[in-house]
Amino acid sequence: MNSVEERILAGLDDEQRRVATTLNGPLCVLAGAGTGKTRAITHRIAYGVHTGAYQANQVLAVTFTSRAAAEMRTRLRDLDAPGVQARTFHAAALRQLQYFWPQAIGGELPNIIDYKAQMVAEAARRLRLTTDRASIRDLAAEIEWAKVSMHTPESYVDAAAGRDDAAGFDKTTIARIFQSYEDVKTDRHMIDFEDVLLLTVGILDTEAQIAAQIRKQYRHFVVDEYQDVSPLQQRLLDLWMGDRQDVCVVGDASQTIYSFTGATPAHLLEFGQRYPEAPLVKLIRDYRSTPQVVDLANRLLSTRRIEAGVGDRNVSWPEPLELIAQRESGPEPQFAEFADDQAEAAGMAKAIQQLIDSGVQAAEIAVLYRTNGQSENYEQALAAAGIGYQLRGGERFFQRREVRDGILQLRAAARVDAEGSVTQQVKDVLSSLGYSETAPSGSGAVRERWESLQALVALAAELEKKRADRQESLSLMEFVAELDERAAAQHAPTVQGVTLASLHSAKGLEWDAVFLAGMSDGLMPISFAEDQADYDEERRLLYVGITRARRHLHVSWSLSRTPGGRASRRPSRFLDRLRPAVSTQDGASSPRAAKRRRLAGPPTCRVCGTLLSSAAERKVGRCGDCPPGYDEAVFERLRQWRLDTANEASVPAFVIFTDATLMAIAEAGPTDATELSKVPGVGRTKLERYGPDVLDILSAGGPAA
Incomplete structure (x- = not known):
C-alpha cells in the first residue's frame, strides 16, 4: 500500500475502514447521526480511485442538497480525487437532460420554474376555483408528492386514497387542478423540478442508445441519505445502473423526516432483500456529540x-x-x-x-x-x-448585494498580479465595501453587511491554510473561481x-x-x-x-x-x-x-437531607458526602463486569453504564427485569442487552460472586 492509500485510510475506525475498502458490488451502510458517514464514503471513493478500482470520471455520487454535494466535492478534492461527480439527483438529471434533449426530443429545453405557486394559482383560476396563499402552498406540495410518487392526474384519485384532502378540496378536484397545472406549464413551455427527473427517466426508459451512453459513462454509484429517496429517484437510479450492481447506499431510517414529500425508507430497509449478497456495515460510533x-x-x-x-x-x-x-x-x-x-x-x-x-x-x-x-x-x-x-x-448568501459586489471587485483585482497573502488581498479589496478588522458595534444592516464580508475573509483564510498544509499556494484568481463554484452550488461560507x-x-x-x-x-x-x-x-x-x-x-x-x-x-x-x-x-x-x-420540593439526599446539586447525585438520591447504601463488593463486581464488557466491545466503559447508574443499581438491588427497568439510566435497549448479566451478578449465585 503506497503512502497516498495509507493517508486515505488513516484515521478511519474499523467500520469506516470496512466501508472504504469494500469497493465492488452492492454495499449497504447504516450510519447514525454524527458517525462520519460522509468521511467514510468520500474516503471509499478516493481509495477506489487511487487503487485503480475506479476511474474518477466513472463515479457518480448523489445526495439531496447542494450543500452536501459541494461538501463532498471539497473532501474528494482534498483527497486528490477531483474528477468524481458529486451532485444532487436533480443536478445530475438536469445535466443529462440538457445534453440529450436535442437528440431525444429536439428543439430547446423548456425553462425551469423556480416556484410552483404562480402556476398552481393560474391552474385553479382556469377552473374558477377560489384559493388563497395557504391553499396554493398545500396544492403545490400535493402535486409534488404525486409526481415524485410517479402518479399522473389520471391515477391520482386512486393513489391518494387515505391521504388528507389538500387545501380542503376533494381528490377529484385536486386531480383536475393537477391536470390544469400541467396544461399551464405546457402552454408556457416550462417544466418544474419534478419534470427534470420524470423527463430524464422517460428518455432513459425509451431511448436504449442514450441509456447505454449513460451506463458507459457511470459505472459506480454512491447514494447518500438513501432513507429519503422517493420512488421517482429510485427509478432514475435503476435506469442509471442498468443490470450492474456497483452501488453503495448510506442512510439511517431514524432520520427519515421528509415522508410528506414522497420520501420513503423502504428502499434502504429492503436493500438486503434486493441484494442478498450485499455486506451490511453499521456506523454507530458518534464523533459529534457528548x-x-x-x-x-x-x-x-x-x-x-x-x-x-x-x-x-x-x-x-x-x-x-x-x-x-x-x-x-x-x-x-x-x-x-x-x-x-x-x-x-x-x-x-x-x-x-x-x-x-x-x-x-x-x-x-x-x-x-x-x-x-x-x-x-x-x-x-x-x-x-x-x-x-x-x-x-431567508435570503441566500450569494444573492446578498454586498457579496455580489465583493465578488465583482475581487474578480477585477484578480486580473492584476499581486504579491502576498490572498487573505490580506481579500481584506484590502473588501475594505472599500465596509469591511474592517473589528466588527461594528450593535446590530442591524451595518452589522449584517460586515458579517457577510467577514465570511468571505474567513473562507479565504481557511482555503489558504488548507493549501499551505499541502505545501501549495492559493492565488486570488483561484479563490474567485472557488467563490463562483460555491455560488453555483449555493454552498455558502459560515456567517458569524x-x-x-x-x-x-x-x-x-x-x-x-x-x-x-x-x-x-x-x-x-x-x-x-x-x-x-x-x-x-x-x-x-x-x-x-x-x-x-x-x-x-x-x-x-x-x-x-x-x-x-x-x-x-x-x-x-x-x-x-x-x-x-x-x-x-x-x-x-x-x-x-x-x-x-x-x-x-427540590431533590434532597435521602440520608442527610442536603440539596442534591449534580445529575449523578440526583440519580442515586444521595449526596457525595454520605456513605453508600450498598455492598461495596457488589458494586466492584458490577464495575469489573462493565470493564470486561467494554473491552470486549471496544467501547468506553461509561457507554455500558455510568458509575452513577451502577451505584443506583447496587443500591436498588433489583431482583428481576421489571425492577431493574425502574433504575434511572437503564433504558429498554440496555435492559435487553445487559439485564441478564446484571441480575446474575446481583443474585447470590451470580457468576461474579
Missing part, C-alpha cells in the same frame, strides 16, 4: 410508544441504531419551562449570551423550531440583546451569527450549542399529526434536532402563547420520559413550574 446528548437521543427513540386513538397502530418501526458516544463528557441537557413565548425567547437570548461570554462562537449556536412562523419572537429577542443572527431559509432554522432545514448541519425552542404539544408533535406514522415522523424530527448538538443542548417550551394568557400548553409528550421531574427555568416565573416545585 455522551449526554447521545444518551438523550438514544432514549428518545427507545421510548417510542403507540399513540392512543390515532388510527393505524401497526406502522413499522425499524430497530434504531444505538449510538455510542466517542467524545469526552459534557454538560447535561438543560430543560426549561416558561410562562409564555416572549419569556421563552428572552430566556433563550440570555442563555445564548452566557454561552458567547464563555467563549462559544455565535456561528456555533443554533435555535431550532418546528415551524418557520415561530422565528419572529426569537429574532426580536436576539436583536434586543444585541446578538447577531442569520435566518436559514446565531442560526435560526426550522428542524427540517437543520438536517445535515451541526453546532456546538443547540436550542430546541417551542417544544410543546401541538408544535412538537405538530397539531396536524393524525396517525401513528405522523407521530413517528415527528419523533424522528426531534431526534434530528437533538443530534445536531455537539456539546450544549437546551430544550424549552412555554405554557402560553402570549403574556398573561391561559397556561393551556403542556411540554411535548416526547419529553415525558426524558426531562427531569422538575423543569429548570431561566426567566419569568412559570405558574405551573412553581406549583410543581411547591408540591415536589
